[in-house]
Amino acid sequence: MNLIEVMPIMKKYEKCPKCGNTKIGKRQGSIRIEEDTFTRTCKCGFKIIVDENGKEI
Ligand SMILES: [Zn+2]
Secondary structure, three states: OEEEEEEEHHHHHOOOOOOOOOOOOOOOOEEEEEOOOOEEOOOOOOOEEEEEOOOOO
């Protein structure tokens, strides 16, 4: 994913939709950007993987 594709997705999932946590890091949550996917996880158990269009996989 390039920056243009990532930006709106990042903005959408910056805050965990489940618990509202915005922290990324150890034991808090993570954001992983790969070639075709964006993965956001949170300590509350929330996890989502979306493609470059922001569509959930
Ligand atoms: Zn959460």
